[in-house]
Structures are given as C-alpha cells and as structure tokens.
Amino acid sequence: MTELQRRLPIGAEIVPDGVHFRVWAPAHRKVEVVLEGGVGQGSSVELESEEEGFFAGVASQARVGSLYRFRLDQGENLHPDPASRFQPDGPHGPSRVVDPSRYRWSDGDWPGILREGHVIYEMHLGTYTREGSWRAAAEQLQELKDLGITLVEVMPVADFPGRFGWGYDGVNHFAPSRLYGEPDDMRSFVDQAHRLGLGVLLDVVYNHFGPEGNYLAQFSQYYYAEEEGEWGKAMNFDGRRSRPVREFFAANAGYWIDEFHLDGLRFDATHAIHDDSPVHVLGEITEMARAASGKRSILLVAENENQDARCLRPKESGGFGMDAVWNDDFHHSAYVALTGYHDAYYSEYFGTPQELISTAKWGYLYQGQFYFWQGKRRGSPTIGVSPSCFINYIQNHDQIGNSAWGMRIDRLTNPAALRTMTALLMLSPQTPMIFQGQEFSASSPFLYFADLSQEISQAVHSGRIEYLKQFTNIDAPEIIDSIDKPYEVETFEQSRLHLKERERHAKTYALYRDLIRLRREDPVFSRAYACHVEGAVLGTNAFLLRYFLEGDQRLLLINLGRELHLVPIPEPMLAPPEGCNWEILWTSEKLEFGGSGTPKLDTEKFWRIQGNAAVVLIPVRQGEEP
Numbered sequence: 001m002t003e004l005q006r007r008l009p010i011g012a013e014i015v016p017d018g019v020h021f022r023v024w025a026p027a028h029r030k031v032e033v034v035l036e037g038g039v040g041q042g043s044s045v046e047l048e049s050e051e052e053g054f055f056a057g058v059a060s061q062a063r064v065g066s067l068y069r070f071r072l073d074q075g076e077n078l079h080p081d082p083a084s085r086f087q088p089d090g091p092h093g094p095s096r097v098v099d100p101s102r103y104r105w106s107d108g109d110w111p112g113i114l115r116e117g118h119v120i121y122e123m124h125l126g127t128y129t130r131e132g133s134w135r136a137a138a139e140q141l142q143e144l145k146d147l148g149i150t151l152v153e154v155m156p157v158a159d160f161p162g163r164f165g166w167g168y169d170g171v172n173h174f175a176p177s178r179l180y181g182e183p184d185d186m187r188s189f190v191d192q193a194h195r196l197g198l199g200v201l202l203d204v205v206y207n208h209f210g211p212e213g214n215y216l217a218q219f220s221q222y223y224y225a226e227e228e229g230e231w232g233k234a235m236n237f238d239g240r241r242s243r244p245v246r247e248f249f250a251a252n253a254g255y256w257i258d259e260f261h262l263d264g265l266r267f268d269a270t271h272a273i274h275d276d277s278p279v280h281v282l283g284e285i286t287e288m289a290r291a292a293s294g295k296r297s298i299l300l301v302a303e304n305e306n307q308d309a310r311c312l313r314p315k316e317s318g319g320f321g322m323d324a325v326w327n328d329d330f331h332h333s334a335y336v337a338l339t340g341y342h343d344a345y346y347s348e349y350f351g352t353p354q355e356l357i358s359t360a361k362w363g364y365l366y367q368g369q370f371y372f373w374q375g376k377r378r379g380s381p382t383i384g385v386s387p388s389c390f391i392n393y394i395q396n397h398d399q400i401g402n403s404a405w406g407m408r409i410d411r412l413t414n415p416a417a418l419r420t421m422t423a424l425l426m427l428s429p430q431t432p433m434i435f436q437g438q439e440f441s442a443s444s445p446f447l448y449f450a451d452l453s454q455e456i457s458q459a460v461h462s463g464r465i466e467y468l469k470q471f472t473n474i475d476a477p478e479i480i481d482s483i484d485k486p487y488e489v490e491t492f493e494q495s496r497l498h499l500k501e502r503e504r505h506a507k508t509y510a511l512y513r514d515l516i517r518l519r520r521e522d523p524v525f526s527r528a529y530a531c532h533v534e535g536a537v538l539g540t541n542a543f544l545l546r547y548f549l550e551g552d553q554r555l556l557l558i559n560l561g562r563e564l565h566l567v568p569i570p571e572p573m574l575a576p577p578e579g580c581n582w583e584i585l586w587t588s589e590k591l592e593f594g595g596s597g598t599p600k601l602d603t604e605k606f607w608r609i610q611g612n613a614a615v616v617l618i619p620v621r622q623g624e625e626p
Contacts, residue, residue: 026053091213148516162451169210283315
C-alpha cells in the first residue's frame with residue numbers, strides 16, 4: 001500500500017484487504033493501532049515507519065465502523081486519531097473507521113456556485129432547531145429556499161468536547177461533531193440543499209485548536225509554533241518540520257469539499273494565521289480546496305480583522321486565493337447608526353450617512369488609515385475589487401454573542417429604523433448575510449456557550465468577562481454578575497430558536513422575503529454589484545444611493561432620523577432622468593411590514609424624505625404607468 005493510493009495523506013481509509021492507517025508522529029519510534037470494538041477487538045497492528053516521521057500500515061481485522069486508537073512507544077495511554085473521520089463518544093473516546101463511498105449522492109449535475117447573486121444565511125446547527133441536528137435542519141431547507149436564501153453558511157462542526165458549543169474550539173478537524181448526527185447526516189443535508197438549489201458553506205478554524213480534548217501534542221510538538229496566539233498556541237506553518245502541518249490543513253480543506261460536496265469554506269480569523277513562508281499556507285489551502293472541487297465552482301471566504309487585501313489576491317501574487325471577505329466596517333457603522341453606541345471598537349465609527357454611502361461604494365471604510373482603537377493602521381485599498389467580494393451584515397454570531405447578554409439588534413433600536421437598515425443591507429451592491437432568526441426578529445438571544453471541564457470553563461468565563469470590559473458599561477460588579485455563564489446548560493437552551501415565531505412575527509418575515517425578492521427579480525438590484533453607484537448626503541441622518549446600469553436606474557432613499565423637507569433642493573442625484581418622473585417601487589413603511597404608509601415624496605413645494613424609512617424609486621416615462 002503506497003501513499004499515492006490514498007485519498008488523503010493521513011487518517012484511516014478502507015482498502016481491499018482491511019483498513020490503511022497513516023499518522024504523523026515524528027517524536028516517536030513505534031506506533032501501534034489498537035482496535036477497540038467490533039471485529040478484531042483488542043488486537044493491535046504495529047505501523048511501519050516512513051519518511052518525515054509518518055507511520056503507516058494495514059490492519060486486516062479492521063472494517064467500516066471499527067473503533068481504534070493509537071499507542072505511542074508502548075505507552076499505557078491510547079490516543080484518538082488526529083485525522084479521525086468520526087468520534088462517536090467525543091474527542092476523548094476512540095475514533096471510528098468511516099467509508100465515505102457508502103453514501104449515494106443525488107447531486108451529480110450540481111455545478112457549484114459563483115460569487116455573485118447570493119443571500120447568505122448563517123446557521124448554528126445546535127440552536128437552529130429544537131433537535132439541534134443535521135436531519136432537523138435539513139427539514140427547514142425548503143423554508144429557507146422559499147424565503148429566497150441561496151447559500152447556507154454553517155458554523156464550525158469539527159468535533160469538540162461537551163454537550164454544546166459554538167464550534168470554534170474544535171479539536172478533531174476531520175470529524176463532524178457527533179452532537180449533530182452521523183457523518184452521512186451531514187452529507188444528506190448538503191445533498192438535500194443541492195436538490196433545492198441551495199449552496200452550503202462550512203466555517204473552518206485553522207488558526208488554533210480548542211483547549212480541551214486536543215491530543216496533537218502527544219503525537220508531535222511540531223504542530224505548534226513557539227509563540228502564543230490569541231486563543232492559545234499558534235500553529236507551526238513556517239518553522240521546523242512545518243510541511244506536514246501545512247499538509248494537514250490543506251488536506252482538511254480538500255476533504256470537506258470532496259467528501260461532503262460542500263460549496264465552499266469560510267476561514268475564521270485568517271489574521272491570526274501567521275506564516276512567513278514564500279507561499280502563505282492559506283494559498284496552499286485554497287488551492288487544495290479548488291482542486292478537490294473538480295469541475296464544481298466553489299466560494300472561499302475570509303474573516304480578516306486587519307482587512308488585508310491579500311485575502312483576495314491569487315496565490316501566485318502572494319495572496320490567499322479567496323473570493324470574498326466579511327466586512328465588519330459595514331456592521332460597525334450600521335450598529336452605531338441604529339443604536340447610538342460609541343464605545344470600544346465602535347468608537348472608530350460615527351454611523352453617519354457618508355460612512356454608509358462609502359461602504360456601498362468601496363466596501364471597507366478603513367483602507368490604510370490609522371485605527372486608534374488598535375493603535376495602528378488598518379485595512380487595504382479596494383479599488384478594482386468587485387462589491388460582491390464584500391459580505392455585509394447587521395448581525396452575525398460574533399457581534400450578537402460577543403455582547404454581554406447576546407441581545408439581537410431589534411432589542412436595541414426602533415422597528416422603523418431597523419426596517420430601513422435592513423433595506424440598505426439587502427439592496428446594497430455588496431453580498432448580504434443574515435444570522436439565523438434575524439429574518440423573523442427571533443426573541444431568543446445568541447449567547448456564548450461552551451461545555452468544557454470545570455477548570456477550563458471557569459477560565460473561559462473569566463477571560464470572557466475581561467474581553468467584555470472593553471465596553472465601559474460592562475465594568476461594574478452588578479453588570480458582571482448578570483452575565484450568563486458559558487458552561488451552564490441554560491445559556492445554551494436560551495439560545496435555541498423558536499421557529500414558530502416565523503408566524504408570530506410575520507411582518508418582519510414578510511419584510512425579508514420581499515426585500516430578497518426585490519434583490520433577486522429587479523433588473524438593477526439583481527446586478528447591483530455591476531452598477532455604477534453614486535451617493536449624496538441629504539441631512540444629518542439621511543442619504544441616497546443612485547444605481548446606474550446599462551441605461552436603467554434606481555434611487556434608494558435612506559433616512560434614519562426624523563422626516564426632512566428639502567427646500568431648496570440643490571442635489572442633482574434627486575433629479576429624475578430626462579423625460580421621466582420618479583415613482584415609488586418599494587418602501588419599508590408598507591403596512592404588511594409593520595409600517596404606516598408612505599406619502600408622496602416629490603411635491604411641488606419640497607422633497608419629503610420620510611423619517612425612519614427606506615424608499616426605492618424607479619424612473620417612469622412621463623405619461624406611462626410604473
């Protein structure tokens with residue numbers, strides 16, 4: 001059996017004469033695979049030593065479903081496979097042999113996804129449904145399709161210890177968490193999504209491993225760099241013996257794309273992945289992901305706090321080879337505009353009309369200016385970058401969960417203003433993303449939860465309190481005492497959605513459904529990423545965006561304050577095209593959305609800019625019906 005015959009460089013794979021195991025353990029002289037369940041239980045096979053510290057061999061007694069662990073240098077302790085495909089009893093238990101070819105896919109004609117034209121839905125498997133499983137979530141895919149969602153982004157599922165967690169402390173990067181079902185349940189979820197025309201992205205964490213249940217160091221200390229990262233030991237991507245570490249993560253990206261038919265990956269905190277190699281490891285990872293996709297097109301997305309332009313550059317140009325980036329600048333400016341909050345990192349934003357115009361035109365607001373909160377310059381120029389490369393949001397798991405009480409933004413602002421900002425999110429040239437429950441004003445918070453050992457749980461809670469103290473209103477004993485503890489099951493239970501609220505909060509749901517329809521069906525908004533967009537400030541809280549596309553135009557009026565009467569009106573962007581009048585195409589103040597109606601805007605005496613409202617105008621030839 002040779003390495004070239006394997007699908008992946010590490011892990012357990014079915015072969016005609018049993019199961020082939022391969023593991024990297026350069027600190028050891030002897031590695032045995034010990035079978036713990038089913039056929040061959042209690043037997044062991046010594047693996048052969050290979051170059052660079054790998055050990056490999058076939059266990060003829062092993063089969064699909066066999067449980068196994070590794071013994072290192074005749075030690076008493078047995079350890080799960082670092083590349084385990086499934087951990088039925090969690091990270092501390094044995095690994096299970098999985099055969100991915102047993103699943104019968106029905107998506108052979110699925111072409112993959114392109115970057116443009118999406119509305120993304122961020123989902124946490126454990127809280128999206130009451131059951132918290134792949135199967136239960138799959139039953140809701142038709143509802144998401146009917147809403148107009150095109151792409152589901154699933155928060156990390158790499159296995160982690162305990163009964164619940166966000167997923168960002170995963171320790172088994174090749175093993176879908178047993179909390180949500182079997183690996184084939186995940187495959188079935190993706191398969192069902194493709195049958196409905198939905199794409200699926202998976203959030204992956206390559207900047208660190210979780211603090212509990214991680215046995216990598218038992219196999220090799222070379223997995224880790226000498227320096228500490230933001231969340232513990234940084235990964236060794238450019239030091240001594242780093243090649244197998246780089247291979248581990250590149251293989252992982254390809255594994256998710258190949259064996260689970262995923263339509264792309266969202267890479268968490270890429271700014272925390274340090275690599276001074278000639279070719280950055282993220283470039284290798286994205287290259288492997290694309291190779292694994294074959295003829296299917298995929299979407300690769302970066303979260304990058306530094307707003308580094310390398311994310312969107314190809315590997316050959318020193319970049320990371322990704323297609324899109326999360327845009328915190330839009331969120332922060334929108335949050336300040338809606339809430340008036342101006343503390344911690346929000347202190348770098350004013351939430352002004354000009355900021356929001358600039359996000360529509362340029363994506364990032366910080367493109368190299370000094371960022372006082374961090375004490376350094378932040379961002380890169382975006383000239384020539386398509387607006388579709390920027391993923392905008394007014395809620396996501398981080399921004400809700402990293403507040404003190406996990407409150408959603410509808411609890412922090414007025415409904416009319418939020419409808420207005422939602423319209424801006426959905427009709428901007430950038431790619432919009434919503435967080436689960438946002439579409440129906442979910443009453444449940446989204447708190448930070450993690451079920452770890454008692455000692456680690458206390459440390460996590462203390463660290464979280466210190467993080468939250470950057471917000472000055474938090475730094476008081478009575479406030480700190482009120483913050484939910486991440487390790488308590490009630491914290492997790494509070495965060496579960498109540499999907500029946502789609503009916504109870506039907507007006508919010510109608511707003512999202514109609515905005516997504518408008519974005520999808522309108523000939524201008526459906527190609528907003530290709531439009532020439534101009535903007536103008538109309539008042540302290542009001543502005544406009546005008547879209548130009550191949551002779552067609554749209555005018556979007558946004559007012560997050562009181563009603564304005566513009567007299568005089570020295571603003572050319574308000575003037576309709578020659579021979580046309582403006583007619584209302586859409587308004588956030590429709591009764592079915594919970595609004596109170598929209599009066600005539602362009603009167604003989606003044607332009608009325610309705611307060612706390614978004615209005616879309618379409619040019620209509622004089623004498624013609626709109």
